[in-house]
Structure formats: structure tokens, C-alpha cells
Amino acid sequence: MKKAKIPAATIIRLSVYQRYLKRLLTNGVQVVSSQELASQANVNPAQLRKDLSYFGRFGVRGVGYSVNTLLQSISSILGVMEERNVILVGAGPITQALLRHPGFAQQGYRFEAVFDLDERNIGTVMDNGMEVQPLNKLKEIVKEKNVELAVIAVPSEQGQEVGDILVDAGIKGILSFSPNRIKVPKNVSIQYVDFTILLDSLTYNISNGRRGVDKTQEGKNVQKLKWGSEHSWPVVQSNSNGYSVTCNS
Amino acid sequence: MKKAKIPAATIIRLSVYQRYLKRLLTNGVQVVSSQELASQANVNPAQLRKDLSYFGRFGVRGVGYSVNTLLQSISSILGVMEERNVILVGAGPITQALLRHPGFAQQGYRFEAVFDLDERNIGTVMDNGMEVQPLNKLKEIVKEKNVELAVIAVPSEQGQEVGDILVDAGIKGILSFSPNRIKVPKNVSIQYVDFTILLDSLTYNISNGRRGVDKTQEGKNVQKLKWGSEHSWPVVQSNSNGYSVTCNS
DNA sequence: TAGATTGTTAATCGATTAACAATC
DNA sequence: TAGATTGTTAATCGATTAACAATC
Numbered sequence: 174m175k176k177a178k179i180p181a182a183t184i185i186r187l188s189v190y191q192r193y194l195k196r197l198l199t200n201g202v203q204v205v206s207s208q209e210l211a212s213q214a215n216v217n218p219a220q221l222r223k224d225l226s227y228f229g230r231f232g233v234r235g236v237g238y239s240v241n242t243l244l245q246s247i248s249s250i251l252g253v254m255e256e257r258n259v260i261l262v263g264a265g266p267i268t269q270a271l272l273r274h275p276g277f278a279q280q281g282y283r284f285e286a287v288f289d290l291d292e293r294n295i296g297t298v299m300d301n302g303m304e305v306q307p308l309n310k311l312k313e314i315v316k317e318k319n320v321e322l323a324v325i326a327v328p329s330e331q332g333q334e335v336g337d338i339l340v341d342a343g344i345k346g347i348l349s350f351s352p353n354r355i356k357v358p359k360n361v362s363i364q365y366v367d368f369t370i371l372l373d374s375l376t377y378n379i380s381n382g383r384r385g386v387d388k389t390q391e392g393k394n395v396q397k398l399k400w401g402s403e404h405s406w407p408v409v410q411s412n413s414n415g416y417s418v419t420c421n422s
Numbered sequence: 423m424k425k426a427k428i429p430a431a432t433i434i435r436l437s438v439y440q441r442y443l444k445r446l447l448t449n450g451v452q453v454v455s456s457q458e459l460a461s462q463a464n465v466n467p468a469q470l471r472k473d474l475s476y477f478g479r480f481g482v483r484g485v486g487y488s489v490n491t492l493l494q495s496i497s498s499i500l501g502v503m504e505e506r507n508v509i510l511v512g513a514g515p516i517t518q519a520l521l522r523h524p525g526f527a528q529q530g531y532r533f534e535a536v537f538d539l540d541e542r543n544i545g546t547v548m549d550n551g552m553e554v555q556p557l558n559k560l561k562e563i564v565k566e567k568n569v570e571l572a573v574i575a576v577p578s579e580q581g582q583e584v585g586d587i588l589v590d591a592g593i594k595g596i597l598s599f600s601p602n603r604i605k606v607p608k609n610v611s612i613q614y615v616d617f618t619i620l621l622d623s624l625t626y627n628i629s630n631g632r633r634g635v636d637k638t639q640e641g642k643n644v645q646k647l648k649w650g651s652e653h654s655w656p657v658v659q660s661n662s663n664g665y666s667v668t669c670n671s
Numbered sequence: 672t673a674g675a676t677t678g679t680t681a682a683t684c685g686a687t688t689a690a691c692a693a694t695c
Numbered sequence: 696t697a698g699a700t701t702g703t704t705a706a707t708c709g710a711t712t713a714a715c716a717a718t719c
Binding site: 347 | 528603
């Protein structure tokens with residue numbers, strides 16, 4: 174039996190399936206086929222079954238999947254059965270936004286504390302009433318509240334510094350809004366969110382995508398390319414939700 | 423000559439290369455090799471060259487790439503040569519955060535207006551002094567300011583309604599913070615940002631990743647799986663930055 | 672020229688999908 | 696049983712990487 178190699182995209186899709194299963198459960202649906210669930214999640218039914226097959230057998234042939242059981246199973250696979258405490262570093266607008274984002278609580282993520290590097294922000298109060306703490310309290314609170322997840326929302330230059338402190342405190346998963354790649358040990362996972370890059374890919378599609386043009390029209394000679402003029406490259410199309418997850422850097 | 427099929431991941435990486443080229447330019451570096459630039463962007467040098475090769479020839483054999491020329495070329499490919507106007511729908515905390523995010527202006531994105539569905543918010547003023555406008559002004563402003571990009575930051579249930587209005591107004595690229603997939607015509611691109619799913623994949627790695635275990639330990643029998651107990655599946659590892667971009671839905 | 676580095680092809684690797692036997 | 700749908704293998708598709716001829 175070979176070692177399983179699970180695509181990162183599979184994990185992302187598991188989250189998506191979970192979300193639709195929750196909705197089905199709310200609607201009182203008890204059983205769902207791969208066909209039906211896959212169509213809601215906008216994927217191929219074979220892919221849904223393949224994704225599940227990495228982790229075991231969850232369905233009943235000829236019948237489908239128990240909504241409730243599959244929901245429990247996926248939640249367990251993802252590790253989102255219990256509540257998880259999360260801390261935030263950076264008392265700026267992104268942190269304010271996250272604190273008020275309703276989706277986290279629904280999925281069992283609870284924000285425990287907000288920290289900041291800037292002394293002037295220490296003691297100020299966020300919209301939800303949380304008081305901003307100094308970084309030297311971080312390790313203590315992480316231990317006390319058993320926190321494994323952290324958000325970095327500080328200016329890029331400070332990303333590495335904050336990352337080091339988080340790693341030292343025992344944080345195991347980091348969601349970073351600072352686009353600079355930072356170095357962390359192999360056993361720590363990082364996920365980056367980069368708004369500008371997302372807009373860039375939309376811009377690419379707008380600029381080039383309106384009409385698909387094949388490479389032959391492009392000309393092979395660099396000198397012939399006039400930048401800023403009306404070039405057109407093929408539209409990028411992708412169904413995959415392959416967000417990047419790195420376990421080392 | 424075959425039709426080019428450009429991976430979505432290539433476009434994402436182009437954005438990353440561009441960012442590092444800007445930095446090199448600022449530092450006065452004039453020429454860079456694929457080796458050097460790739461190492462900064464954390465990709466394989468062959469991949470960098472391959473990515474560029476979809477669009478033409480930009481280097482000099484035996485020498486490398488002119489930092490300035492390559493920067494211009496990539497900017498042109500992405501379509502980020504000129505400033506682009508962007509509107510925001512949803513006068514909530516995410517919009518506040520985006521308005522104050524410094525990265526957008528640097529990349530030439532300019533926020534033109536903020537709209538909201540809730541009448542009570544119309545006329546209120548955002549942190550940066552922008553006054554919240556009613557949706558019935560949207561189409562007019564989009565035309566007037568030649569806006570092609572929009573951000574959706576409203577509650578999930580209202581995502582489709584807002585999307586329809588945006589499409590009607592002529593918006594061509596949407597960055598949505600409402601996780602619900604919405605329907606748009608083929609010529610409109612959408613990019614979703616979903617914080618919860620990102621945290622879920624971190625949680626998966628934390629729950630299962632600490633020690634890699636192969637599938638043989640897992641047991642093939644569903645009945646044997648005790649949810650909530652100490653299972654362990656392989657860590658997801660991925661270097662790819664394949665964010666999802668859809669041109670239709 | 673000799674050394675270096677690109678551009679591109681071919682090989683590899685990985686992920687998606689089709690098809691179907693297993694089986695409820 | 697007949698019909699349905701899973702779980703899984705094999706085929707396809709696509710993306711990454713290695714290798715090297717082209718060439719500055």
C-alpha cells in the first residue's frame with residue numbers, strides 16, 4: 174500500500190464540501206449523493222469521491238452519503254470538531270475587520286487576544302471590546318489559552334519579527350496578511366493572503382481576456398513588442414481552488 | 423504553432439516576479455538572472471523562464487534580464503501599466519481595511535467610491551473621508567470613472583444581488599469577500615477570498631501534520647474510524663500559488 | 672574564444688476525470 | 696432482483712522540472 178499524497182486542493186475542497194453539508198443539514202436533508210453534493214460545490218463527482226477516498230469510505234453504495242455522518246467525518250479530518258483559539262498580531266484595520274467577520278465563530282474559531290508592536294496602541298480597545306496587549310504578554314497567553322493559530326496583520330517589514338515571536342511561543346499555524354514570505358520551521362504552516370496579487374490576476378483577465386488570441390499573433394521578436402499597446406494573451410481559466418499552503422519556507 | 427494555454431499559477435507568479443523586480447529596481451540593480459530572481463520568488467529557475475516564455479522572449483542569453491525592461495514587460499502583460507479605478511460595495515469593516523491598505527496604491531489601484539445596500543449607511547463617511555453612496559448611483563459612477571474592477575464585501579446572502587448590479591454596470595473583474603459562489607457572465611472574472619477556508623487548511627495541518635502517517639494505519643473499515651479521536655493523515659504540502667480564478671460560473 | 676545564461680523541448684511528476692466492478 | 700451509487704483503477708490531462716542546444 175502506497176503512502177498517500179494528498180493534494181492541497183483536496184483539503185480546500187473538503188472545507189467547501191463541509192460548508193454545503195452544513196447547509197444541507199440545516200435544511201433537513203439526510204442523504205446526499207456525490208452527484209448532488211459535487212454539483213453544489215461546483216466540482217466533478219468523481220473528484221469528490223476521490224477526495225474522500227484519501228481518508229476512508231464514507232458512503233453507502235447505491236444510496237449515497239449520510240449528510241450528518243459525512244459532515245462529522247470531514248470536520249474530524251480537518252480537525253475543526255472543537256473550538257480553536259486564535260490570536261491576532263497587529264491592531265490595524267485588517268484585525269478590526271477579522272474580529273467583526275461572522276464566519277469565524279460559525280466555524281469554531283475564537284479570537285482570544287490582539288497584540289501590537291507599537292506601544293502607542295497598547296491598551297486601546299478594539300471594536301469588540303478587546304484590549305490591545307503588548308507582545309511580551311503573547312507567549313504567556315498562548316500557553317494559557319492553548320492557542321495554536323495566529324494571524325499576522327502588521328506592515329510587511331515586521332512580518333519576520335512577529336513570525337519569530339509566534340514560533341517561539343509555540344504557534345503552529347499562521348495566516349499572514351503581510352505579503353513578504355517569512356521563514357518558519359518545518360512544523361509550522363503558513364498561509365498568505367495577498368489582495369494585490371488577486372487584483373492583478375483579475376486585471377490580467379480584463380486586459381487580455383476579452384478575446385482569446387493564440388501565440389502566433391504575438392510575434393517572437395522582443396523588439397516588436399510595444400508595451401502599453403493592444404496586446405492580447407489567452408484568458409486564464411481555472412476551476413482549481415489550489416490556495417498555497419506551505420509547511421516550511 | 424499550438425495555442426498557448428497559460429496556467430493560472432503562471433499569472434500569480436508573474437505578479438510575484440513583478441514585486442521582486444520593483445525591489446531590485448529600487449535597489450539600483452540593473453540586470454538579474456533567472457537563477458537569482460527565481461530564488462527570491464521561491465520558485466525553480468526553469469519555471470520562471472517557462473512562465474516568461476508563454477509571452478515572448480525577454481532575456482539576453484549569457485547575460486540575464488534587464489530589471490527595468492522585464493518589469494515593464496510583466497506589468498504590460500498583467501495590464502497594470504496604468505492606474506485602475508476600483509469601487510467597493512459594502513461599507514463594512516473589510517472595506518475600511520481595504521481603503522487603508524497601502525499595497526493597492528503602490529500597484530496602481532485607486533478606490534473611487536464606496537456603495538452600500540443599507541440605506542442607513544448612505545452618507546456616512548469612511549475613515550479616508552469617502553462618503554458612502556447608494557447603489558443607484560453605481561452605474562453612473564462606473565461609467566464616468568471608467569471603472570472595471572469591483573470589490574464585493576457584503577453579507578453572503580446579498581452577494582448575487584450585488585454581483586448582478588455590478589455586471590449590469592459593466593464591471594469586468596470582481597474580488598469577492600462573500601464566500602458564496604455567484605453567477606456572472608463568461609466575460610466577467612471573479613476571485614474569491616475566503617478566510618475561513620484558509621484557517622481550515624491550517625487547522626488540518628496542525629491536527630494531522632505533526633507526524634506523517636501513511637494510509638495503511640488508517641484502516642479501511644469506516645466503522646473502525648472513531649471521529650474525534652487521534653487520527654493522523656499526511657501533511658499537505660504545496661509550493662504552488664494556484665489561487666482560483668474563474669471567468670464564468 | 673570561453674563562460675554564462677537563456678529559451679525550449681522532452682521527461683517527470685502530480686492532479687483530474689472516466690469508467691466500471693463492487694455492492695447496497 | 697433491478698436500479699443506483701459508491702470506491703477505485705486506469706487513462707487523461709496539465710503543470711513542473713531537468714537538460715541542453717542556441718547564442719550572447
